[in-house]
Amino acid sequence: MINDLTIIAGRGKDGRSEDFDSLMLGAGDTISIVGPTGSGKTALITDVELLAQGDTATHRRILVNGSPPPDEIRYNPTLKPIAMITQNTKCFTDLPVLEFLEIHARARGIRSASVLDDTLSLANSFTGEKIGAEMHVTILSGGQTRSLLIADALFIGAAPVILLDEIENAGIFKQEVLNIIRAQGKIVVFVTHDPVVALLTKTRLIMENGGIKKVLTQSELEEMAADNLLEIDRRVGLIREELRAGNRITRELMAVTMTPKAVGM
């Protein structure tokens, strides 16, 4: 039902129009939004999430398949084609995990019985701390909350557009999340400070003072750089898990910390 989204330019914090007219995002596209804190990254994905029609601070408009979305799509969660994972690492809803997922599935009009278990086990594959079905969402740690919300967005939100706000801060297995999300053929938008995530996406939006300053397309060189950085990232991740487990650097682990050149790659 949704093939593409179009962002129609609004204005920055200084009231000046943004440096682009419109930007179309199609199925399978990956987009990253980069820029300093306070430059308007979160405001941009919030515009997309709310399907803004000139009625947010930025005055941007979002078109679905080339036209303004009807009210039913804007205001009915069961029809909303967008799932957003915010930076929130806290839930206020005092419900057990399973009941939370169950009500959300009902809100989204999902009847499948297995979706709840699938969501919970996917969430558990993103985090080292086990999330139990009977645990209250209010007491989950930051990493557990983000893992649960990402899994929820994928299986229960099940939307063709996924917006992720700084998943690198989540204390979760970023690689696993990236692999699963990139394999889905959805429109995926990352707000990120992480160079790996930024270089892996096909399009980069550079933010400044509330507006989109620049739109860049991934170059061949950047794609190669992303692959190299992924390897470094994997190694850093390996060491991180060893340290979190209370282990020391051994001779074998020492090799992991050497640059690819030094080990002959």
Next chain:
Amino acid sequence: MRLLVIAGPPSTGKTSLSKQVIRRFRDEMCLAYLKIDVVKAYEDIELHREFGIATKKIYSGDLCPDHAAVMILDDTIAWAEALGADLLIVESAGLCLRCSPYLNQGLGVVVLSSISGIHTPEKMGAMVGLADVAIVTKIDLVSQAEREVFIQKIKELHPAILVFETNALQGTSLQRLYRLIEESPAIERDKLVLKGNPPLGTCTICLGKKEIGWKKHFGVIRKLEGPITDYLYRGE
């Protein structure tokens, strides 16, 4: 004149919503605003200073605020009509959750904070059940999944209610509410009645008798155990 009644618990964003509505319409309509509160309210002074519109406040004092509203609303409407107002905004105190201040005409809006508890909509009874529109505020503080769970709870309570999510400080996504206000028909002052039922009866507690326990009171009383039909009237 159109009528907009805004209800909701304290600190959910009723006044922020009022401000957005005023900001949106002040250039094209003559606006009047009434705040009902129990002990203290500053909204009338604040909104008059910020927007230069006609404002009033009423303290309910010893009366329940919804009771006070019933008493003074007719006078308020006469006041606003005499000013030539196109839209009267009435902001309730939203305290005890027993009643709702909505009338059979105009638009009734309940304001709920997305960080209040998941059972809050149920606890608010008529204030949610008889509203035309629910505005869910502070959406920048919670995840989308959590907002959708909260909205689902509201809709299960009142399937026909229109729910809009907003960051009331910024006034995001309120276009549809503005449209409803614009399209809302003019009220007829002599045909206004409360949508909900006011509470029952009068008793010694209402009269100010402070002793604890049903044996000390006359009128409509209630014991801890026992069916609701066991309400006893012990006479004067």
